[in-house]
Structure formats: structure tokens, C-alpha cells
Amino acid sequence: MTTSTTQKHTYIEIFGKKTELYFAILCGFFLLTGFLIERLIEIPEVIYKTAYLISYLFGGYFVTIEAVKKIGKGGFDIDFLMIAAALGAMYIGSWAEGALLLFLFSLGHALEHYAMHKAKKSIEALGNLSPTTALVKRNGTLHEIPVGELKIKDVIIIKPNTKISADGVVITGTTSVNQAPITGESIPVDKTEILNTKRLPKFSAIDKKHTVFAGTINGDHSIEVLVLKLSKDSTVARLIKMVSEVETQKSPTQRLTKKFEKWYVPIVLIVVFLLCFSYVVIDETFEESLYRAITVLVAASPCALAISTPSAVLSGIARAAQKGVLIKGGKALEDLGAIKAIAFDKTGTLTEGKPTLKNTIPLNNFDELTFVQLVLEVESLSNHPLAKAIAKDLKQHYQIEVTDKASNVKAIQGKGITATYENDKVCIGNVALMESEAIQITTSVIETMENLLQKGETVMLVAYQQKIIGLISVMDVPRKTAKSTMKRLQEVGIKFMIMLTGDHQNVGDAIAQQIGLSEARGNLLPEAKVVEIKKLLKNHKKVAMVGDGVNDAPAMALSTVSVAMGAAGSDVALEVADVALMSDKIENLPFVFGLSTASKKIIKQNIWISLGMVLFLVPITILGLTNIGVAVLLHEGSTIVVVLNALRLLRYEME
Template sequence: MEKTKIDLAILFPAIIDDNDRCIGRLIDILEGYKGIEKVHVQNKGHNKKPVLCFHYDPNRLHVDQIVRMAQGVGTKLSQRFGHLLLKSENTKNPRNARLLEKTLRSYRGVSYVAASGTGFISLEYDTKLVDRNKLLQKLEAAGYKTEIKTAEPNVDTAKKSEEIKTGQPANGHEHGGWFGHNSELIFSLICGALLGIGYGLTYVSDLASWVPQALFFGVYFFGAYFVVIEAYEAISKGEFEIDFLMLVAAVGAGILGQWEEGALLLFLFSLGHALEHFAMEKARKSIEALADLAPKTALRKRNNETEEVPIEALKIGDTIMVRPNTRVAADAIVISGTSSVDQSPITGESIPVDKVAIEKSAPSTDFQYIDQKNKVFSGSINGNGTLEVEVIREANDSTISRVIEMVKEAQTQKSPTQQFTDRFEKFFVPFVLLLVVILCFAFLVIDETFKTSFYRAMAVLVAASPCALAISTPSAVLSGVARAARGGVLIKGGKPLEDLGSLTALAFDKTGTLTEGKPRLTEVKPVEGISEEELLRIAVAVEALSDHPLAKAIVKDGRARLTDREIPTAENLEAILGKGIKATLAGQTIYMGNLPLFEVLDDKAPPRDLVSVVKSFECKGNTTMLLRRADDYLGLIAVMDTPRAEAKTTLEALAQLGIKRMIMLTGDNQQVAEAIAKEVNLTDAWGGLLPEDKVEAIKKLTKEEGKVAMIGDGVNDAPAMANSTVGIAMGAAGSDVALETADIALMGDKLSLLPFAIGLSRRSKGIIKQNLWISLGVVAILVPLTIMGITTIGPAVMAHEGSTLLVVFNALRLLAYRQRNLH
């Protein structure tokens, strides 16, 4: 069997998520071809793009045949299945979202739909059965106004942001209505005023009874106006939602002549609705504020003249001017000027980063691997200097654009708790209706009037309505995702948000995660009679001839340590593969390499005391190199990929958060792994692991711990991340693969963001639990009290609406979450 790889972007240009259903369909079809044993998604190292890896029999198939087959199947699937991300202007809470989901699922050809209370809808459909425009027209007929947020390939770019005119929304209060956007709140306040006046007039003895009665009728009109609209929407789709239950209870109270109680119910319910929408809008705007980070225009420089252009007009290679205290318009590399740039909107870093022009000889093809000091992100804020930057990504492919798109999609992903509450409501609401019908006929069993039984049934109807339950989880997830994004952490939906908070074990990649990812000069040990400076000058002179990463580290850090920067010139470099190098300096031969080099070079073995120093340094994780001039040993130099400055304090903070096991998975030898682990206080270190070994290690940890997160750079660690409960990518800003493969992306290259993410998840999970207890607890208490006649409609509706507002505002506390000082 042999292997070959094909970029997914070639097969599916419109799909960036390698978990998309079309990828699964493609794999299923291709694995059915003779000669193909296995097909799976993996990532292509530094090229960053997700790829399909094919295991095939070369005696049956050639690579070009596989490419043609894959492209053919990919083209057919792309043509067959359309993908849309829509925003519905009048889907403002989870109840509306559920109705919209049901509406869309009823359309023939719609294969997948997920809607959120924030108005975003993720949609997949069969293009042979569904015409996109007709689908939008059907939504118009159902009363939904939508806006396309993403479109399939070949759709005119200018139309991407064009609003699809689908008629006036059913919820007029969301788009003008009687009093503009505040119609619902104003109607509720009018309702309250009429209720107060009418109730007060009932105590005026000489006043005709029809006067307060007329005011109560006014309360019914203003209080029920928007409730009727939403109830009608639900009933027309075959659903009996909370709005319908409230209307039934209010009408029942009126039938019984209890107009005051019916008016109070409608007033409190309409006020609760209005305040619920207001609170959810606050969380929604926190996410929508991300879209305002990127400027709408840029100053493009051509022929020494600047012109203001829309950012959509920018092309790769364009030069743009970034004036002081303005936002950067594109992901770009600095080609002129110096300045400090505030990257906190993208990476969460609190301290501005100094930016300088990139060296002309430096490669600039891969944005992820360009040095931080030479690149800027769209949406970051320039300091006091003026920069000229070269665009390296178009507007729709910038880091901030991708983050905004993924946050929108994350809102459509339901958490495990929300899935549970949705299933619970599906059975609970019919049960409540059945219970109410039975209670209406209680007078046949017990000695009371029909009026009493009917009134009790209406009170139970109010008490049992699961309004708070419906809103409890979505409001917390939305607030948690919004707060995380503001702090430089991208959480892709409710499931990773909940899962992260329940973890007690974390697995870390070493290189670039716990360590800096690049070697540093750590030890300089000359023999007696040789100064440290002389040893460094010789080492720097010799290593300056090499382009090996270790050589570059020695040259860079060695020059920084030398007081006399005059470095002699070496020549005649000769590499000794795997062992070291040889060069000529001042007419003498210099050998520099590891211990095995000098053990086989000749009979001039290094002194025992020097050998013992080498072994002691290597026990600490250092890579050591001995230096010899002719036959004389001069000393040794050690380099090491050093732990991040914040690694130890971060792991201490994680331990205080309750993380019991922190394991390092690395390809380095066990000795190096244990040295690093000891320095940063890891609980375990597993060395000598290949990428497939890391996957097995994650599976083993999952069996032992139940749930485990894998933290890495999102490129080489993608397979291990995919097998973990939660995959967390470090330094995701600028990295396509890190954004696509991870469940959670730490945008800044800062390990210290991890305690914030876990703390926020713990708080979110705690608030979700609180909200469930509140919502279910109120129902559990009120229903028996109303059945026994202890509580009437008035107190029941107060408790009902109070619990709804309580869970929403409790969830909004997440927007103000701050990580407490753990030290």
C-alpha cells in the first residue's frame, strides 16, 4: 500500500471546515472504489491546508487516477449540496429558533439546519431538490426576513452582503412596528400603566364599573399584541409554545371574570418578553461588535499617491498606509516604518507589540511563520508611528474575518445541556397541556365548582410553562462565547464550552507550546586557561558558517553575550552528519560537535571531567557541543529549547483551578521530557512519541480520565487534537489550520490564556447548572402549589417571569467575567 494526499481546498473550495458532512460523503464514496483501502482527513504540516490522505494499491491505481476520481466526486458533491449561513432579523430567542428549525426541516431537500436565538442559521441543502431563491421565498412566506452571511462559489461577491427581500417580518417590533425597535417594551409599559390606573379605579365607589373594565381591555390589547403574533407563528407551524400557553391562561381568566388577574398575567409576560429580548440583544451585540473591529476602508498607496478604497478592493501585494491611532485594514507584513501595535482585539494581549519592517531577504510567503515583529493583523490598532504594510491576505480571508465567521457558526452549535432541554420540552409541553385538560374536570371528582377547577387549571398552565428553561442554556452559551472572543479565545460552540469546564486532565505538546519553540544558548563552560569570551568568539565564528537552527541560536545569543563584538572569520566549513562540524580558524582546525563525534574522531578523547559536565547538562535537557582546537579541548556550549517564561505560573494556575493531571507529549527523548517537566511542574512527561503515538497516548488518557484536552499548535498536533475531548490550538492568529482543526483556539501565542479559558468555561458550566436549577426548581415548586390552590395566577406569573429574567441576567454575568488572581 502507498499513500498520496490532495488538498481539500481543491475538492471543496467553499468548505473550510473539515468536519463538514460533504467531507464524510466524499470519503464514503471514495472508499468504495477498488484499490483504495482508506481515506481520511489530516493536515499538511507547514502548508497548513487540510488534506485528504489516500491509502491505495499502486498495482490497481495511479496517483493521477486518484486525483481525477476525487475531483470528480468533489465536483459532483459541491454541485449537489449547497451551504448557507443566514441571519434572520426576527429570530431573537431560542423559541423562535426552534420554530425556524422546524420550518426549514419540513422543506424537502434540506438535509441539515441549526438555528440559534441570535438569529444565525447554518443550512445545508440538496441543490437538485432545492432552489436557493425559492427557499428564501418560502422563508418569506413563513414570515422570516433573512440576510445571507455566506454564499456558495460563483455567487457574485457583491451580493454576499445584499439583503434578500423576503417581505416584512412577522415580529413588527423588531423592524419598526408602531414605535420602532422599542415597540414591545413601550407596549408593555402602556399595558402596565393601564393596569395600574384600572386597578386603582376599582376602589372608586361612585365610578361606573365599565371604566376600569375598559382599561383592563386595553391591557389585554397592548399586553397580548406581540404575544398573539408569536403564538400564531407557533400554531401555524404545529407547535404549542409558551406564548400560546400564556394566551390560553389569560383568556381563561377573562372567561372567569378575573380580568385583573388576566391583565396582570399579560402585563408581566409582555414585560418579561421585552426585557428578555433586551438582555439577549446585549449579549448579541457583544458578538456583533467583533464585526466593527476591521475598518471598512484602507489607504492604498500606488505610484507615491494614496487613495481611500473599500477593504474588499484590496489585493494581495497591495501597499497600504496605516496612520497613527487607526485600525489596520488587512493581514499584512510591515515594509516600512516602526510603531507599537495594540493586538488585543485579535490575540487578547494587553501590551502593544513593537513592529518593524521585514528584511528584504526574509521569506514572506507564509503569514503564520512570519516573525511577530514584522506582521500586523486586520483589526489591530496602530500606535503613534506610521506604517507601510503589504497585504498578504484579502479581506474575506483575514484572521479577524475568519474569527467573526466562526463565532457566527458557533452560535448555531447546541451544547449537550441545550440538546437535553430541547428534548425535555418536547415531551413536557404536551404533558402540561394534558394535565391542564384533566384539571379542568377536577370538579367531577372533588366537591368544587367548574369555575374553581378551571381557574386552578389556568394557574397550573402559567406555573408549568418552561419559559425559563428554554432560555437558560442558550443565553449562557452565547454570553460565554462572546466573552471568550473578547479575551482572545475562540470557542466553537456550546459543546467545547461545557466540556472544557469539566476536564481534570490536560495533554501538552512540548515544542512551541510549553517551550519557546526555538533553541537558546543556555550554558558556556570553558576549560581552565580559556576565558568564556574566547570560547564564545570561536564558537560564534565557526557556527556563523552554518545555517542549522542550533548554529543560528549560538550565533545570535553568543553575539549578545560578547562585550567585544569583533568576531574572527572562519572558513572551510565541513559538516559531519549527525555529529557536528569542522572549520579552519586562524590556520588551526576547529572541531565542534556532540560527544559521539569525539569518541570516533581519533584517539584524543575528551577529559573525563568534561564528559561528566556534558552528561549533567544533557540530563537537564540541554543539547551540548564540545569545542576542540587541533588537539586541545576548549570547553563546551549547551543550547536548549527553553520553557516559556509563563509556563510554570500558568501550570500552577491550572492546578489551582482543579486540573489534576498535566502531561507533556513530545518526540524528544524521555530524559529531555523529564527535565522540562521538572522545571515547569508537570505531573507526567511522555517522551519519544511519533504523531501516531500521541494519538494512542490521548486514547489511553481518555480511558483513564474520561475526558482530556490536547493543547498544541494546531498543525502537527491535529491528529491528537481530533482524538481528544477538546482540541486547543496555541497562537491561532494567522494560522488557518489552527482555526479550523481546534475546538478552542487561543488567538495569541500565550499559554497564559489557558487558565482564562478554563476558568470562563467553569463559570459558564456553573451558570448553566444554576439556570437549570432555577428554571426547573420554580416549576417544581409552583405546580404543586397551584394544584393545591395555594398559589393563584398572579403569584404564579410573577414567579414565572421572575425566573425567566433571573436566568437571562444570570447568564449575562459572563460578559463581565474576569479571571481572579490565582497567585
């Protein structure tokens, strides 16, 4: 079977996209007609031979075109072998066998192209999701324009239950959006308007509750969206571009098969040519030697081998895309299945990526509610992300609100903040802040701090009226699904999992222990992560690196396979990673590794089926132990089996 399955054909498609399939069916129809006439009706042989000839024309049309293309480029491939075998069968009088060969071969061709088309179509269907027009608001009036004419900072109106026409940020209204086509998320995601559109950060840095993607589907409420990306730069457009480049990234098995085929076909032609002259050395006629040679030609053609890997690779990539995972080519798909060690970034990968309040501990008999109210009043005045997280969690946990009793907040770089609360000074920060304010820290307070630090928490002391009244601690907590994900990864064959983080070693150890990692390495700068990846490669040969594709780019580039989290909308993540999880769901990782393992298994099965059939048929045909009809059925039957086996990946589910 030809491996050039993704090339555009130059012939006229009489019946549209299904012309090849219809030609194969017509080939079979005239083959059956000729066979029945030959066996059941006593009429001149020219009648049934005409039926066979028509069968040859339909069955050999596409194959001949492919063979001529290759010969024009100075090469012989499997298509040429099939045409030669069919013409040889006709020459020796085995018209039915030659027509059967072309029927099964053309049917295999059609199935192969169907498999490739189905796999690629399920990925490229993303492109069909994007609407062709957008409703844009300009100068207070609405205009319907082609999406290609949208400009950055245009405001578009998205009506209920319609497709979103551009990547952007919600500026008016709230809704829920079906993001399944981009991220694979099965549940619609709530979206709210962003309050301040001045000095917006990069699209990928905006809180995901405000951003929407082209091609996703709006819920029951109308919204206004500020366009932040042109249609050619949208997430959908980038995905389609990458899908179109998938075929250029051949898997190791594909490259090996291609090399094998390059040398194998000429060798088969030489052997078959020599077998035509077997009658010179053994007692048989020239016709018998020619029959043997043509039968060997059929048996030795590696049709199933040529399609065994590409059909499985594209089916695997298509299945991943259905789950919101972009795998960039066969190499990444195959490599994933061989990996036994994974390195993870911490922040935003294994953790939520935002601080969460863990402890509020009043000391020296200070009332708890008074303590947390004081902290809330002071922290709510600060714009620091840590302060915002503390204030938010205090409101939620204690059901309290700000009463504006604090004032004069001042940030002390590297130490914390100070403020005035009911005419007395408040200090919230680290030991260095307390020392600079001449506030005494007792041994018991230090011990309490150390206990929390050992758990990986960030601790802040709270002082009021020149004495410690308590402490608070925050922590970037593990994702809720992190622990179960690590367990599933072990079940699919991952032996070693390590965290590489720039945070303190205690923080890394605490997270690793909670979610079940093998090890954690802390205090690592990006360059140090590269060094750690080199060590892992030395010890484990192949390593995957999972991160956000930004700070971890050097380490990800060095790893065998790089996996980017939450890559939807992130240019850097999509460019750097071999595998991109379009949603921010780490729980998709086991599926990806399981799919890769299943793909490798099917590729191996296909290779054994195809090579096994060749190794079985060639000796028995050389020895004359079978006829050309049986050889055709077994040989082309194996090709169809290989294609159908590969298509099983389109329905892959984790056990």
C-alpha cells in the same frame, strides 16, 4: 420563554431594535392604568377593561407571532402556553392577572433578547473594528479604495493612530500596535519591518513582530504593510464567521432541555385540559375548575428553564471573547468545566519555541572569552536556526561582536559544522562529528555532557586544532509564565497535567520538573500522541489537548476539548481547535477553565431555580392553595432572575 432567541423576527419594529422592550413597558403602563381605575374610580367597567385589553395587545404581540410560527411548523411551545393562560384568565374574569402575566412574560422576553444581543454584540463588535477603506500605494501614487478591493501583495499605508485595514507584514517603518481586539493583549505590541519579502512563508509562520491584523490599531508611527490576506480571509472575518456558527453547537444541557420541552409542553396541555373538568369528580363549579386549570397552566410553563442554558452559554462565550479567547459553542464551554486532565504539546506551548543558550564551558584551560569569541565567529557564518540562536545569545551575554576571523563554514548533515578560524580547523557538533574527525573525547568530557543531557539540554562539543576546547549547550526554555499557569490550573480543579513531546525523554522530564507537570512522555510522533490521548480518555474520561493546531491536529481532534495556542492568523489552529487562544499567552488557560466552571455552575443554578419554581407552583396550584396573580409573579419572576444570573458571566474575573 422561547428558545429561538437568535432567529430574525419578521415583524415590523416600530421603535427599532428596542421595540420589544417598549411594548413590554407599554403593556405594564396600561396594566397599571387599568388596575388603578378599577380599584380607585367608580366608572363603567368597559373603561378599565379597555386599558387591560390594550395591555394585552402590547404584551401579547411578539409572543403571539412566535407561537403562530411554531404552530405553523406543527409544534406547541411555551409561547403558546402563555397566550392560552392569558386568554383563559381573561375568560374567567381575571383581566388584571392575565395582563400581569403578559407584562412579566414580555418583559422576560425583552430581557432575554437583550442578554443574547449583548453577549453576541460583544463578540461581533470585532467586525466593526475593520475599516471600510484602505490607503493603497499603486504605481507610486496613493489611492483610497474599499477594503474589499484590496489584492494580495498590495502595499497599504497605515497612518498613525488609525485602524489597520488588512492582515499583512510590515515592510517599512516601526510602530506599536494595539492588538487587544484580536488577541486580548492589554499592552501594545512592537512591530518592525521585515527585511526580506521574497519567498515569504505562510502568514502564520512569519515572526509575529512583523505581522499585523485587520482591525487592530496602529500606534504613533506611519508604516507600510504588504497585504497577505484578502478581507474575506482575514482573522477578523474568520472569527465573525465562527461566531455566527456558535448557536449550531448546542451544549449537552441545551440539547437535553430542548428534548424535555418537546414532550413537556404537550403533556402540560393535556393535564390542563383534564383539569378543566375537575368539577365532574370534585365538589366545585366549572368556573372554579377552569380557574384552577389556568393557574396550573401558568405555573407549569418552563419559561425559565428554556432560557437558563442559552443565556449562560452566550454570556460565557462573550466574556471569553473579551479576553482574546474564542470558544466554539456551548458544548466546548460546558465540557471544559468537566475536565480534570490536560495534555500539553511542548514546543511553543509550554516553552518559548526557540533555543536559548544555557552553558558555555571552556575545557583544558582554554580562556573563556577566547572560547566564546571563536564559537561566535563560526556560528555566525551558519544559517541554521540553532547557530543563529547561539550567535545572538553570545553577543548579548558577553557583549562581543563578529570580527570576521572565521571562514569556509561547512554543514555536516546530522553532525554539526566545520570551519576555519585563524588558519586552523574548528568543529562544533555532536560526538559523531568528533569521531569522524578523529578527535579524542575524554571520560570527563563525556560525564559533563551526560549531566547536561539529563537536564534536557542539547549539547555540542567544540574542537580546535584537533582537540576538545569546550562545549556549549542550548535548550528550549519554559515560558516565563508556564510554572505559575500550571499552579493556577491546579487551583481551578485540574488534577493531572502531562506533556506529550517529540523531543527526547530527558528534555520532557526536565521541562516537566521545572514547571510542575504531573508527567512527561517523550520521543512521540503525531501517531503516538493519538495513542496517549486514547489512554488518557480511558483513565480520565474527558481530556483537553493544548497545542499549536498543526503537528498536534490528530491528537487535538481526538481529545474532548482541543485548545490552540496563538491562533491569531493561523487558519489551521482556528479550524481544528474547539477553543482558540488568540494571543500566544498560556496564562489565559486558567481563566478559560475557571470561566467554564463558573458557566456550568450558573447553568445548574438556573436549572434548579426554574425547575424548583415549577415543582413548587404546580402542586399548590393543583390543590388550589394560591391564586393566579401569585403564580404569575413567582413564575415570571424566576425567569427574570435566571436571565440576570446568566448576565453575571459578562463580568467574570478569576479570584
